[in-house]
Amino acid sequence: xxxxxxxxxxxxxxxxxxxxxxxxxxxxxxxxxxxxxxxxxxxxxxxxxxxxxxxxxxxxxxxxxxxxxxxxxxxxxxxxxxxxxxxxxxxxxxxxxxxxxxxxx
Amino acid sequence: xxxxxxxxxxxxxxxxxxxxxxxxxxxxxxxxxxxxxxxxxxxxxxxxxxxxxxxxxxxxxxxxxxxxxxxxxxxxxxxxxxxxxxxxxxxxxxxxxxxxxxxxxxxxxxxxxxxxxxxxxxxxxxxxxxxxxxxxxxxxxxxxxxxxxxxxxxxxxxxxxxxxxxxxxxxxxxxxxxxxxxxxxxxxxxxxxxxxxxxxxxxxxxxxxxxxxxxxxxxxxxxxxxxxxxxxxxxxxxxxxxxxxxxxxxxxxxxxxxxxxxxxxxxxxxxxxxxxxxxxxxxxxxxxxxxxxxxxxxxxxxxxxxxxxxxxxxxxxxxxxxxxxxxxxxxxxxxxxxxxxxxxxxxxxxxxxxxxxxxxxxxxxxxxxxxxxxxxxxxxxxxxxxxxxxxxxxxxxxxxxxxxxxxxxxxxxxxxxxxxxxxxxxxxxxxxxxxxxxxxxxxxxxxxxxxxxxxxxxxxxxxxxxxxxxxxxxxxxxxxxxxxxxxxxxxxxxxxxxxxxxxxxxxxxxxxxxxxxxxxxxxxxxxxxxxxxxxxxxxxxxxxxxxxxxxxxxxxxxxxxxxxxxxxxxxxxxxxxxxxxxxxxxxxxxxxxxxxxxxxxxxxxxxxxxxxxxxxxxxxxxxxxxxxxxxxxxxxxxxxxxxxxxxxxxxxxxxxxxxxxxxxxxxxxxxxxxxxxxxxxxxxxxxxxxxxxxxxxxxxxxxxxxxxxxxxxxxxxxxxxxxxxxxxxxxxxxxxxxxxxxxxxxxxxxxxxxxxxxxxxxxxxxxxxxxxxxxxxxxxxxxxxxxxxxxxxxxxxxxxxxxxxxxxxxxxxxxxxxxxxxxxxxxxxxxxxxxxxxxxxxxxxxxxxxxxxxxxxxxxxxxxxxxxxxxxxxxxxxxxxx
Numbered sequence: 001x002x003x004x005x006x007x008x009x010x011x012x013x014x015x016x017x018x019x020x021x022x023x024x025x026x027x028x029x030x031x032x033x034x035x036x037x038x039x040x041x042x043x044x045x046x047x048x049x050x051x052x053x054x055x056x057x058x059x060x061x062x063x064x065x066x067x068x069x070x071x072x073x074x075x076x077x078x079x080x081x082x083x084x085x086x087x088x089x090x091x092x093x094x095x096x097x098x099x100x101x102x103x104x105x
Numbered sequence: 106x107x108x109x110x111x112x113x114x115x116x117x118x119x120x121x122x123x124x125x126x127x128x129x130x131x132x133x134x135x136x137x138x139x140x141x142x143x144x145x146x147x148x149x150x151x152x153x154x155x156x157x158x159x160x161x162x163x164x165x166x167x168x169x170x171x172x173x174x175x176x177x178x179x180x181x182x183x184x185x186x187x188x189x190x191x192x193x194x195x196x197x198x199x200x201x202x203x204x205x206x207x208x209x210x211x212x213x214x215x216x217x218x219x220x221x222x223x224x225x226x227x228x229x230x231x232x233x234x235x236x237x238x239x240x241x242x243x244x245x246x247x248x249x250x251x252x253x254x255x256x257x258x259x260x261x262x263x264x265x266x267x268x269x270x271x272x273x274x275x276x277x278x279x280x281x282x283x284x285x286x287x288x289x290x291x292x293x294x295x296x297x298x299x300x301x302x303x304x305x306x307x308x309x310x311x312x313x314x315x316x317x318x319x320x321x322x323x324x325x326x327x328x329x330x331x332x333x334x335x336x337x338x339x340x341x342x343x344x345x346x347x348x349x350x351x352x353x354x355x356x357x358x359x360x361x362x363x364x365x366x367x368x369x370x371x372x373x374x375x376x377x378x379x380x381x382x383x384x385x386x387x388x389x390x391x392x393x394x395x396x397x398x399x400x401x402x403x404x405x406x407x408x409x410x411x412x413x414x415x416x417x418x419x420x421x422x423x424x425x426x427x428x429x430x431x432x433x434x435x436x437x438x439x440x441x442x443x444x445x446x447x448x449x450x451x452x453x454x455x456x457x458x459x460x461x462x463x464x465x466x467x468x469x470x471x472x473x474x475x476x477x478x479x480x481x482x483x484x485x486x487x488x489x490x491x492x493x494x495x496x497x498x499x500x501x502x503x504x505x506x507x508x509x510x511x512x513x514x515x516x517x518x519x520x521x522x523x524x525x526x527x528x529x530x531x532x533x534x535x536x537x538x539x540x541x542x543x544x545x546x547x548x549x550x551x552x553x554x555x556x557x558x559x560x561x562x563x564x565x566x567x568x569x570x571x572x573x574x575x576x577x578x579x580x581x582x583x584x585x586x587x588x589x590x591x592x593x594x595x596x597x598x599x600x601x602x603x604x605x606x607x608x609x610x611x612x613x614x615x616x617x618x619x620x621x622x623x624x625x626x627x628x629x630x631x632x633x634x635x636x637x638x639x640x641x642x643x644x645x646x647x648x649x650x651x652x653x654x655x656x657x658x659x660x661x662x663x664x665x666x667x668x669x670x671x672x673x674x675x676x677x678x679x680x681x682x683x684x685x686x687x688x689x690x691x692x693x694x695x696x697x698x699x700x701x702x703x704x705x706x707x708x709x710x711x712x713x714x715x716x717x718x719x720x721x722x723x724x725x726x727x728x729x730x731x732x733x734x735x736x737x738x739x740x741x742x743x744x745x746x747x748x749x750x751x752x753x754x755x756x757x758x759x760x761x762x763x764x765x766x767x768x769x770x771x772x773x774x775x776x777x778x779x780x781x782x783x784x785x786x787x788x789x790x791x792x793x794x795x796x797x798x799x800x801x802x803x804x805x806x807x808x809x810x811x812x813x814x815x816x817x818x819x820x821x822x823x824x825x826x827x828x829x830x831x832x833x834x835x836x837x838x839x840x841x842x843x844x845x846x847x848x849x850x851x852x853x854x855x856x857x858x859x860x861x862x863x864x865x866x867x868x869x870x871x872x873x874x875x876x877x878x879x880x881x882x883x884x885x886x887x888x889x890x891x892x893x894x895x896x897x898x899x900x901x902x903x904x905x906x907x908x909x910x911x912x913x914x915x916x917x918x919x920x921x922x923x924x925x926x927x928x929x930x931x932x933x934x935x936x937x938x939x940x941x942x943x944x945x946x947x948x949x950x951x952x953x954x955x956x957x958x959x960x961x962x963x964x965x966x967x968x969x970x971x972x973x974x975x976x977x978x979x980x981x982x983x984x985x986x987x
Contacts, residue, residue: 020633036759054748067486092646097868
């Protein structure tokens with residue numbers, strides 16, 4: 001699981017205000033949700049599939065959607081969501097420390 | 106044996122033998138065929154004071170003279186010269202002479218046969234007898250006075266051996282290019298059969314055993330390389346594995362020599378049975394026992410009953426074909442041989458397994474077979490299907506089974522046995538993954554006491570309910586829970602996609618050009634004007650991510666483009682889709698743009714040459730981008746107009762998963778963040794109507810737009826610094842065409858998409874150094890530092906990334922050891938390591954073994970870099986792994 005806490009700590013170390021950190025988390029949520037949405041939409045290949053899901057009760061629809069995603073990509077959407085957050089955290093921390101190192105040189 | 110250089114003794118760890126074999130390198134004794142007569146050779150040797158009567162080889166002993174007692178050979182006396190002299194057909198004296206006698210008298214291998222093995226490159230056949238002799242106690246492990254192995258018994262010169270000896274004496278081995286094998290009835294009974302049970306080892310045997318391992322290591326490196334054996338032949342030996350067993354599992358007193366169901370031991374004076382004969386043996390005790398057998402017993406039974414051509418299917422769908430049993434010689438004092446199993450992998454690779462490894466390989470297969478046999482229900486996705494009947498059905502020329510099910514809604518479904526078996530495998534795989542993931546999360550997630558197992562469904566539900574749970578916890582409804590609630594819904598409302606512009610916004614993400622589009626998600630935060638470092642880090646974070654869905658869209662688009670070119674044949678189309686996919690993946694690499702362009706040009710040209718111009722366009726690359734975007738737009742349009750309920754659920758599903766994931770990181774528990782969310786609450790989006798009504802929250806908020814703070818008449822601080830979007834290829838998002846999508850005006854191109862290794866290794870958040878103490882293993886270091894180690898292929902990433910992170914350290918240690926002639930294995934290059942990781946990650950046990958081998962080269966008193974989970978991810982990104 002991504003260590004998002006380290007990102008938050010980094011923001012604090014850089015005097016980012018609480019409001020801005022809250023916005024940061026919200027924006028990160030937006031980014032992740034966008035990507036998850038694209039992932040899920042990508043497996044709705046046919047009208048028939050969409051119609052079948054659309055007819056299901058809400059909870060069942062989500063589970064069926066997750067199952068469909070798993071069936072077509074071989075991936076668990078929960079894992080994929082984790083991976084998206086992991087990707088962000090990795091990119092963030094790596095770039096941040098790279099710049100810090102360059103500054104020290 | 107032309108081309109074999111003169112023997113050397115440049116290894117300081119391996120002393121030269123007392124009676125130097127170098128003396129036998131005299132040109133007059135090099136070739137017994139063309140050399141002096143036996144008696145002349147004897148006289149010459151005596152005159153030169155080389156060797157003694159007792160050590161004279163039988164080839165030059167006058168007829169009728171008895172073989173004198175054989176002096177024991179110390180392990181330290183055996184070096185490459187001894188083996189080379191045997192191989193070269195020199196008249197053996199000293200150690201090589203004694204070796205020759207042991208080989209012939211105890212193991213029934215004549216020098217001619219031995220030479221023949223070496224000449225044919227049968228390295229295993231050549232070196233295994235030496236190991237066998239060692240195991241039979243034919244070598245003294247330590248210096249005289251410290252001998253710990255049983256005293257060497259001399260073979261009886263008369264009796265069973267003479268026939269072979271005489272044959273050998275009359276026809277010098279080297280004179281026969283293809284020596285005749287000794288008939289079985291003439292083969293002398295092995296010494297081991299006559300000897301009492303191996304002596305119990307003492308502690309002093311451990312170093313002796315290690316020396317034997319070093320001896321073999323030396324033989325591999327100095328001998329095999331010098332003798333110009335191919336790497337494949339060397340690999341065949343698997344001596345590295347044997348050495349490892351020796352080093353790591355030096356047995357405790359009392360363990361050696363005990364009969365074991367998995368160990369082939371001598372019986373009734375016969376040589377140890379080879380595994381091939383074992384199928385005739387009575388079943389193990391567990392099989393005879395009445396009543397229910399344990400699963401492990403059933404696995405053992407399956408192992409025992411393996412027949413050539415039996416197929417073992419792993420959970421990842423790979424098929425290993427069993428070929429034959431073999432005998433793996435464990436280098437333990439006291440002599441034990443273990444049954445080995447040879448499989449042929451999906452790529453034709455040969456996999457030699459111990460019985461433990463073979464059990465690991467077949468365990469899932471046994472489980473699936475049992476479930477298949479006793480099937481009553483089958484879980485497919487969310488449905489649990491009830492089996493009604495199973496009937497044989499002929500498919501082509503093959504009889505298979507068809508399973509008839511009925512689901513909860515009464516709908517009939519039927520599958521062929523292959524599908525059922527595959528589904529069972531997937532379900533088992535899911536179960537294992539879920540168990541692992543659940544175990545991993547125990548630190549961060551609170552597990553209800555009554556919840557025994559967290560499968561994928563419960564994990565999903567947990568994430569989905571996370572947002573609601575955050576709110577429900579504060580049933581008294583305070584400002585904090587309301588702020589959280591607002592936060593959850595804010596981004597959910599961004600996915601309305603009601604108008605064309607927003608459709609393009611999402612389509613932009615799909616086609617990869619949306620990298621810059623995705624940056625707009627962070628515009629509100631950037632409007633706070635964070636410092637340069639934070640801003641740049643945020644860009645980099647945005648750029649990394651996964652793209653399974655994008656890959657699907659792209660492949661779909663490639664298929665359409667190919668149809669436009671007239672590629673109708675399904676197999677041909679699939680092939681091209683795969684090739685295009687490979688080309689697009691170049692973009693994920695840090696500097697893959699040029700390669701991508703070159704390969705794309707070549708592939709396009711190939712298409713043009715083969716099929717001519719496409720009906721609609723000549724630019725396959727641009728078409729792929731356009732078709733991807735159009736496909737996404739069509740889906741969005743359908744969702745917006747025809748399936749609005751699904752559309753709405755998609756949004757809340759994505760939002761719920763996101764909040765669930767973020768809350769599992771713990772950051773949402775921060776007071777400051779909650780406080781901050783409250784402050785920003787004045788301008789965050791309004792609550793989603795459904796959740797709002799259900800939970801009884803109120804409050805209207807202005808809807809935020811992606812372009813800045815609502816109500817601002819001027820761009821927020823920081824926005825002006827963003828440059829024009831550039832379709833720069835980035836990892837995780839393949840750019841498929843010109844960015845026709847609206848991005849953030851002024852967004853700068855990303856500066857660093859892929860972390861480089863030095864950055865990762867110098868980042869205290871990603872890695873920390875651990876002192877290596879004598880006797881440490883990498884596995885233990887990882888466990889001690891919070892990593893879970895299962896030692897299976899599931900750990901490929903864990904071990905692989907650590908091998909990459911510590912590459913220089915491991916390589917240096919390996920090379921240092923290799924420099925003194927002990928290290929034997931080829932140390933993989935970084936590219937080879939990456940390949941091994943990918944193979945191991947796909948379930949390749951042999952690759953996993955090779956991968957972990959690299960991690961054995963840790964120097965005591967050095968520092969090992971242990972990666973955090975984030976560090977592992979960073980390394981994976983750096984090397985484009987998984």
